[in-house]
Amino acid sequence: MSTDQQDAVRELDVRDIDGEPFGHIMDALDSVSEDEALRLVNSFEPVPLYDVLTKKGYQYDAEQVADEKWHITIRPD
Template structure:
């Protein structure tokens, strides 16, 4: 018999303007072996697919109405899929070598949508394969969607100081 889902409803946190990442990661750490995580969110959390994919989870998402999403993260065991690691938006394997960023921009003091606009402008100035690092005031969910649509790859993390640092490789 499989364990029931471990439920995380991030919608109240998101609607209050908060960041649910730490609550989600705490839930991941509390999972029983083989147990899946069920996440409820106010948007399709594409960046989280990458993060949990790197931890060995497969995502299954469906819209449940009113713009809300249910995502089931199921452990798949073994190493992350090498083919998936080469897709746009995927971080790739930990041993993959990326070039040092050509530039680093600090967008932490800008109001939306300026952090995304400035980051995309900086990225457009690069040649394919070059990287750009950007400091952002929060996890750039809409930027990730745009990067994926444009065929770029990224790696990012919430820094201990509370801002988000993303390194983007131009596709």
């Protein structure tokens, strides 16, 4: 999926969250406006999250930027 470079991007690093980060991710997405994106920083590719994002009307780009570091850029569809 393509990335619009004009979007404002908020970042959420979930690597240091104790426990399940799903709630933090959903809360952050609730605050993202139509012209913004959320960059999720994670230590692995969160493949199970992709179905949830698609069902909730989001599009995403995933990129491994280093060993054990992924950027998943999420925006409203």
